[in-house]
Amino acid sequence: MIYCKKCIMPNTRPEQVFDEEGVCDACRSTARKSKHIDWEQREEGFREILDRYRCEDGSWYDCVIPVSGGKNSCFQAYTMKYRFGMNPLCVNFVPCALTDVGRKNLEFLRDIGFDIVHVATDRKTYREMVHVGFFKLGDCCWPEHIGIFTAPFRVAYQYRIPLIIWGENPQFEYGGPAASRGNPVLNQKWLEEFQMLGYRISDLVKNDGFEWKDLKTMVYPTDEQLEEVGVTGLFLGHYIKWDQKEQIDKMVELGFNVNPDGPIEGAYNNYENLDCKWIGGLHDYMKYIKYGYGRATDQMCIEIRAGRMSREDAVRTVGDYEGKIPWKYIPDFLEYLNISEEEFLANLDRFTNRKLFLTDKDGRLVKDENGNLIRRYPVV
Numbered sequence: 001m002i003y004c005k006k007c008i009m010p011n012t013r014p015e016q017v018f019d020e021e022g023v024c025d026a027c028r029s030t031a032r033k034s035k036h037i038d039w040e041q042r043e044e045g046f047r048e049i050l051d052r053y054r055c056e057d058g059s060w061y062d063c064v065i066p067v068s069g070g071k072n073s074c075f076q077a078y079t080m081k082y083r084f085g086m087n088p089l090c091v092n093f094v095p096c097a098l099t100d101v102g103r104k105n106l107e108f109l110r111d112i113g114f115d116i117v118h119v120a121t122d123r124k125t126y127r128e129m130v131h132v133g134f135f136k137l138g139d140c141c142w143p144e145h146i147g148i149f150t151a152p153f154r155v156a157y158q159y160r161i162p163l164i165i166w167g168e169n170p171q172f173e174y175g176g177p178a179a180s181r182g183n184p185v186l187n188q189k190w191l192e193e194f195q196m197l198g199y200r201i202s203d204l205v206k207n208d209g210f211e212w213k214d215l216k217t218m219v220y221p222t223d224e225q226l227e228e229v230g231v232t233g234l235f236l237g238h239y240i241k242w243d244q245k246e247q248i249d250k251m252v253e254l255g256f257n258v259n260p261d262g263p264i265e266g267a268y269n270n271y272e273n274l275d276c277k278w279i280g281g282l283h284d285y286m287k288y289i290k291y292g293y294g295r296a297t298d299q300m301c302i303e304i305r306a307g308r309m310s311r312e313d314a315v316r317t318v319g320d321y322e323g324k325i326p327w328k329y330i331p332d333f334l335e336y337l338n339i340s341e342e343e344f345l346a347n348l349d350r351f352t353n354r355k356l357f358l359t360d361k362d363g364r365l366v367k368d369e370n371g372n373l374i375r376r377y378p379v380v
C-alpha cells in the first residue's frame, strides 16, 4: 500500500491511477484544472447547451436536479436556478434512514424556491436490498446508490424533462481512469461500473428471490425510453470551477444546516453525507475495512489539493477521524435488519481486507482495546 506524494490517497482506492512520480490522478487533475482550463469559455459553452433546453415561457420544468438534501445538491439546484436562470425540478431519492438534519435541508431547498419529487421504494423490498448489500456486497448503502442515480432518469423520462444536471463528476474530482475524465456524461454504464459494485438489479431477481414487480423504482429506463425524451445528463462540475469551501459558505449563508454534532463518524468536515444515518458512518467504515482508507482521507485530500491543509497535518491527524467502528447509529441498523451485534461484527470481519489490517499468527484480526482494527500501513 502506497500513498500519493502530494495528498494522502492510497493506491488501494479502486480505479486510482498513480503516475511514475507517485502522484495520484486527482492531484494531477486539480493542477490541470487550475492551469489549463478556460472556465469562462466552459461556462459560455454551458449556457449555449442550456439555451437549447430552456423552457422560455415557464410552462414546464427544463431540467431535473437530483437532490439528497446534502450540500452539493443544494448548491447545484441554487446555481441552476439563480445563476443560469433555469427552471429545475428537484428529485429526491428517499435514503435508508433520513437524519433530522437531512430532513431540514430538504425543507431548506423548498424554502429557497424549489419543487421536489420524492421517490421512495417500499420498505420491505428496500430492507431486503440493504440486507443483500450488507451481507453479500459489503456495502450497506448499495440500494441507495442505485436509487440516487436511477430515480432522476426515471423522473426525467416520466415528466418529459430531457436534461439532468449532476454535481461534480466524482471521477473528475476524486480521480479515476483518465478515460472517464473528459467525458462528462452519466449513463447506465457509468452507474454499473462506478456505483453498483458490478451487481445488477437482474442479479437480485436471478440470485436473491426478488421479483421485478417490486423493483420498479430501481430499474433504469431503457435506451428507447431515454431516446424518446432525449434525456441527457451533464456534470455541472465540468462547466464551472468546483470549490467545496466556497459552496458550503454560500449555502450556510442562505440557511443550509451543517451537522450540529460536528463531523459525522469517520469524517473530517461537518457538511458532507448528513442526510442518511448509514451512508456516512457505516458505509464509509465498510469502505475503510475493504480499502484501508475512510471518508476523512477523501475530505482531507480535497483540503490539501485546495491548499487549505498541509500534507503533514493530514498524515498526523487522519487517524483521529477515521478507522473506528461508527457506533452511533449501529443499534438502529441492527434493529432495521433484525440482526444481532455478533452477526453484524462477524460480517464486518468477513469483509475486512487481511492484507491491510494486522492479524495474529492464526490469521485472526488483531483489534485494539476499543475493538478497532489496526492498519498495517499507517499513512506516511
Ligand SMILES: [Zn+2]
Residues within 6 Å of the ligand: 004, 005, 006, 007, 008, 009, 023, 024, 025, 026, 027, 028
Ligand atoms: Zn494525490
